[in-house]
Amino acid sequence: MAKAGLSVLSVLGLTASIMLTGCFGPPAPSPSTSSAAPSTTTAPTPSATASPSAAPTSTAATTTPATTAAAPGTTAAAPPSSAPASPTATQEPSPTGLPEQVGPLTIYYVAVDDNGVSGPKIGCGDSLVATTTGPVRFTDQVGPSVGTLLANKSRDVGMSGLINALYQSNLTYVAGELDGSTITIWLTGQFMLGGVCDIPRAKAQLEYTAMAASGATSAQVFVNGRPIDEVLSLK
Numbered sequence: 001m002a003k004a005g006l007s008v009l010s011v012l013g014l015t016a017s018i019m020l021t022g023c024f025g026p027p028a029p030s031p032s033t034s035s036a037a038p039s040t041t042t043a044p045t046p047s048a049t050a051s052p053s054a055a056p057t058s059t060a061a062t063t064t065p066a067t068t069a070a071a072p073g074t075t076a077a078a079p080p081s082s083a084p085a086s087p088t089a090t091q092e093p094s095p096t097g098l099p100e101q102v103g104p105l106t107i108y109y110v111a112v113d114d115n116g117v118s119g120p121k122i123g124c125g126d127s128l129v130a131t132t133t134g135p136v137r138f139t140d141q142v143g144p145s146v147g148t149l150l151a152n153k154s155r156d157v158g159m160s161g162l163i164n165a166l167y168q169s170n171l172t173y174v175a176g177e178l179d180g181s182t183i184t185i186w187l188t189g190q191f192m193l194g195g196v197c198d199i200p201r202a203k204a205q206l207e208y209t210a211m212a213a214s215g216a217t218s219a220q221v222f223v224n225g226r227p228i229d230e231v232l233s234l235k
Helices: 002-024 032-042 044-063 065-076 142-151 198-214 228-232
Strands: 101-103 106-111 126-132 136-138 170-179 182-190 218-223
Touching (some): 106 142, 126 198, 136 142, 142 170, 142 182, 142 198, 170 198, 182 198, 198 218, 198 228, 218 228
Parallel strands (some): 182 218
């Protein structure tokens, strides 16, 4: 009986030992899924950290500092439509001279054989007589005055008894220039005169008409670029 009791105790003790060993043995390894989870959690961390650094880059691209800096440059390099106009286009100097006026023109004709009674004595004992036109609008009076004289194709000046020695001539006023007290006028065309006495008459009509228009005290006349005395000497 005593051996049988010991055998039972021995079996119970061995069983208890095995059970304790099973409870307090080394821990079982962690499942592979448990170790992968931290790896998955850690992986996004650098990506999350990189996002803030990428954000400024995106912001810089949106604000575009280069565009802001280019604005002054754009103002300086204005397009041709807003650039200052060239002095030879929109800032061309205004013509100089007298303001526009309205008034009569003074035209000189000839009183034949008057011998200087009615005006300055010229040529073959004739006189020059000043006549006036109706009101005319002008700025430079020389051109309109000489032009009016040359445009008159009548020998007789109304009922005044005056004559026009230039009525047959084909002359055109080109330009005039006042230099001090001398007025110079340029004409083109040809003289057609009625005789020797018409030479001083035609010259005096042109000179006195130009002087009256400009306020000069002497006159020079050029026809086709040549002095009038040279041209009329051939008549």
